[in-house]
Amino acid sequence: MALTGKSAVVTGAAMGIGKALSELLLENGAKVALLDVNDSAGQSLMESLNQQHGAGSALFLKCDVESEEQLKAAFQKTVETFGGIDILCNNAGIMNEGTWEKTVSINLMGVIRATYIALEYMNKLNGGKGGVIVMTASMAGLGPFITCPVYTATKSGVVGFTRAMAGASEVSGYGIRFNALCPAFVQTDLIANASANLGPFSHLAEVAGQIKEKLGVISVSEVAEGLMELVTDETKNGEALMILTKGKTYMQFPSLSK
Numbered sequence: 001m002a003l004t005g006k007s008a009v010v011t012g013a014a015m016g017i018g019k020a021l022s023e024l025l026l027e028n029g030a031k032v033a034l035l036d037v038n039d040s041a042g043q044s045l046m047e048s049l050n051q052q053h054g055a056g057s058a059l060f061l062k063c064d065v066e067s068e069e070q071l072k073a074a075f076q077k078t079v080e081t082f083g084g085i086d087i088l089c090n091n092a093g094i095m096n097e098g099t100w101e102k103t104v105s106i107n108l109m110g111v112i113r114a115t116y117i118a119l120e121y122m123n124k125l126n127g128g129k130g131g132v133i134v135m136t137a138s139m140a141g142l143g144p145f146i147t148c149p150v151y152t153a154t155k156s157g158v159v160g161f162t163r164a165m166a167g168a169s170e171v172s173g174y175g176i177r178f179n180a181l182c183p184a185f186v187q188t189d190l191i192a193n194a195s196a197n198l199g200p201f202s203h204l205a206e207v208a209g210q211i212k213e214k215l216g217v218i219s220v221s222e223v224a225e226g227l228m229e230l231v232t233d234e235t236k237n238g239e240a241l242m243i244l245t246k247g248k249t250y251m252q253f254p255s256l257s258k
């Protein structure tokens with residue numbers, strides 16, 4: 001799938017991994033709607049991206065993935081501006097074991113909320129053109145990250161949702177591929193602020209540090225390269241791509257249907 005002329009929506013786009021995903025999509029010729037709760041970071045990113053890639057190539061829309069109403073308005077505005085949606089990156093996420101309900105609401109419910117709204121525009125059965133939806137899950141979604149049980153639960157849920165939606169789409173003929181990025185530690189504010197957000201597991205901060213030391217920390221651009229592979233390779237559907245300092249691996253899972 002070539003990206004020239006394609007339209008993408010990225011949630012949590014103002015900073016960190018979402019910013020890197022948006023930059024690489026634009027570099028490859030897509031137009032990008034940047035959805036984020038952070039108004040000032042989102043506005044200034046849009047201005048700088050439009051200077052680099054041409055006026056109108058990036059559109060910032062203030063949007064909280066916890067709000068169905070804000071998501072619906074943002075998707076509608078994207079379609080009005082860019083003429084459709086070909087790519088959705090469900091990237092917005094937090095790690096906070098203290099405010100665990102919010103972690104579930106953003107990381108898992110936000111992904112499901114945005115996906116179902118996107119289907120209204122992308123699903124070939126509704127007159128859409130199809131496309132690809134990529135979730136930023138985590139390596140925590142593949143095995144337990146013991147210092148962050150709720151975060152682990154949300155990311156495991158995202159991997160399961162992605163793989164089940166991939167099968168449902170294939171069998172139903174939605175024309176949409178679903179894949180998940182599963183990076184280990186990535187150099188962003190999320191891990192910089194992590195020790196203060198461990199809630200009832202704050203006594204395990206040192207253990208989290210040891211796991212981080214063992215696995216190493218990758219850059220946001222390494223995650224964005226993984227996104228490009230999952231978006232452009234049309235054979236990829238229902239994949240969970242683990243990204244570590246030592247490279248990328250497609251995960252193998254037991255099959256329930258084949």
Ligand SMILES: NC(=O)C1=CN([C@@H]2O[C@H](COP(=O)(O)OP(=O)(O)OC[C@H]3O[C@@H](n4cnc5c(N)ncnc54)[C@H](O)[C@@H]3O)[C@@H](O)[C@H]2O)C=CC1
Pocket residue numbers: 011012013014015016017018035036037038063064065066091092093094095106136137138139182183184185186187188189190191
């Ligand atoms: N940093 C890491 O080590 C890893 C992060 N991830 C995942 O990557 C995704 C992005 O995380 P980072 O870039 O590291 O975090 P970050 O904290 O650097 O950036 C997150 C962005 O999401 C936005 N955001 C937060 N809540 C939102 C909401 N309710 N609605 C819309 N936007 C919202 C923030 O304003 C921010 O711009 C998350 O889903 C995270 O779980 C996955 C694996 C590793």
Ligand SMILES: CCCCCC(=O)/C=C/C=C\C=C\C=C\[C@@H](O)[C@@H](O)CCCC(=O)O
Pocket residue numbers: 095137138139140145148183184185186190191194195204205206207208209210211212
């Ligand atoms: C194993 C799965 C990787 C998961 C990466 C991810 O998706 C999210 C990570 C979230 C939190 C990271 C926490 C890191 C914390 C440490 O940097 C901190 O606890 C170190 C404290 C210093 C010490 O050694 O006491």
